[in-house]
Amino acid sequence: xxxxxxxxxxxxxxxxxxxxxxxxxxxPLFTLALLKLLLPFTPAQRALRYGMHWIAExxxxxxxxxxxxxxxxxxxxxxxxxxDKSHSWLVTSNHQSWVDxxxxxxxxxxxxxxxxxxxxxxxxxxxxxxxxxWALEFPFMKRYSSQYLEKHPExxxxxxxxxxxxxxxxxxxxxxxxxxxxxxxxTQAKHDEQQSPYRxxxxxxxxxxAYVLDAMGEQLQKLVNVSLLYPEGVPSLWSLMCGNVxxxxxxxxxxxxxxxxxxxxxSNDEAYRNAFQAWVNHLWQEKDQLLExxxxxxxxxxxx
Numbered sequence: 001x002x003x004x005x006x007x008x009x010x011x012x013x014x015x016x017x018x019x020x021x022x023x024x025x026x027x028p029l030f031t032l033a034l035l036k037l038l039l040p041f042t043p044a045q046r047a048l049r050y051g052m053h054w055i056a057e058x059x060x061x062x063x064x065x066x067x068x069x070x071x072x073x074x075x076x077x078x079x080x081x082x083x084d085k086s087h088s089w090l091v092t093s094n095h096q097s098w099v100d101x102x103x104x105x106x107x108x109x110x111x112x113x114x115x116x117x118x119x120x121x122x123x124x125x126x127x128x129x130x131x132x133x134w135a136l137e138f139p140f141m142k143r144y145s146s147q148y149l150e151k152h153p154e155x156x157x158x159x160x161x162x163x164x165x166x167x168x169x170x171x172x173x174x175x176x177x178x179x180x181x182x183x184x185x186x187t188q189a190k191h192d193e194q195q196s197p198y199r200x201x202x203x204x205x206x207x208x209x210a211y212v213l214d215a216m217g218e219q220l221q222k223l224v225n226v227s228l229l230y231p232e233g234v235p236s237l238w239s240l241m242c243g244n245v246x247x248x249x250x251x252x253x254x255x256x257x258x259x260x261x262x263x264x265x266x267s268n269d270e271a272y273r274n275a276f277q278a279w280v281n282h283l284w285q286e287k288d289q290l291l292e293x294x295x296x297x298x299x300x301x302x303x304x
Contacts, residue, residue: 002069007242010070014241017066025059026128033135046172053114053173056136060109063102070243075107079252083111088174088219090212090257091115093226094201094287095180098237100228103248104178112224113174118208137169141208167215176224177216179208181280186234198288200295206280210266210273217262225253225283227290231298249294255283 002013029052036048067073083089089112093104101117108115114136121140124130134140170177181204184190196203213220229249239245258279264272 003071003243007244011238011242014066014070014243017069018063018241021059021062022128022132025055026132029055029132029135042172049173052136056114056132057109060105064106064109067102067106067240070241071245073245074247076247076249077107077252078250079254080107080111082254083108083224083252085110085113086174087221088113088170088216089176089222089224090209090220091176091178091224091226092181092209093178094186094228094291095182095184096186096228096230096234098185099230099235099240099245100180102237102240103228103250104226107250108176112176115176115178116170118179139165164211164215167212170216171219177212177220179212181205181209181284183208198284200291201284201288204280204284206273206277207266209280210261210264210276213257213261214264214266217257220257223255223257225255225287227251227253227287227294229291229294229298231295247298249298251290251294 002010005013032048032052032055036045036052039045039048091104091108091112093100105115116136116138117133119133119138119140124134124140126133167177182202183205184202186200186202190202194203227250229251230245231247231249232245235245261272261276261279264276266273266276
């Protein structure tokens with residue numbers, strides 16, 4: 001609708017829609033969150049979570065609306081068909097930009113239950129939206145360096161405790177538990193610092209999803225393994241708002257979760273931990289090969 005505007009003006013309009021929508025939906029969300037605190041009964045909690053999830057999905061739909069208003073994106077998406085909202089899923093993806101979250105929500109909204117992201121604890125202080133994430137029971141993770149844990153061993157296992165607490169709440173409603181396995185956005189500098197064995201990916205951190213399988217593995221239907229590629233270069237959030245994103249490739253693999261990985265103790269069972277890390281590394285090797293193939297295919301489609 002406003003594609004005729006200069007890109008910076010499209011960015012301003014998109015930001016206004018995003019901001020006004022967030023302010024509009026946060027108040028009913030906070031109201032239901034307060035009721036959920038006051039009514040600690042399973043039927044009430046279940047009904048209120050459905051209401052809160054509907055609010056979040058409505059907010060996501062408005063985000064998809066302004067994305068479409070700002071630009072015409074050529075979507076190349078494969079693998080959506082087997083998804084449904086009646087089951088709980090474990091979801092992961094490679095991570096390159098804040099745009100990844102909006103892109104994943106655009107395609108998976110109303111195809112999966114509401115995505116519940118693992119977030120860095122510092123993000124709870126993001127104005128308004130941080131409280132929304134808290135109200136929606138997104139798990140906030142506090143990560144400690146190995147040097148810090150050596151000095152403060154009492155902090156070991158806090159991520160596991162946070163994950164288990166969040167997953168206990170998820171047992172009353174279908175949920176899609178999401179974790180960026182790389183733990184941070186890909187940059188060439190991070191890639192070089194890690195000496196990552198993958199061309200398009202950082203090293204995966206297996207602990208997050210291992211803790212989810214420990215806490216609620218029997219409840220999860222399958223693993224939704226998403227591979228994201230931006231053929232014209234990784235966009236910033238502002239670039240998306242300005243309508244400068246032309247093509248996005250998304251490949252989705254629906255994979256079984258090995259039963260031998262469900263309900264185990266990742267922290268204390270070394271044999272299981274090694275086997276689980278090997279499984280995750282294999283998934284990442286296949287994802288890296290897929291991204292390389294998708295990149296090659298995109299280059300071959302470009303006009304000479």
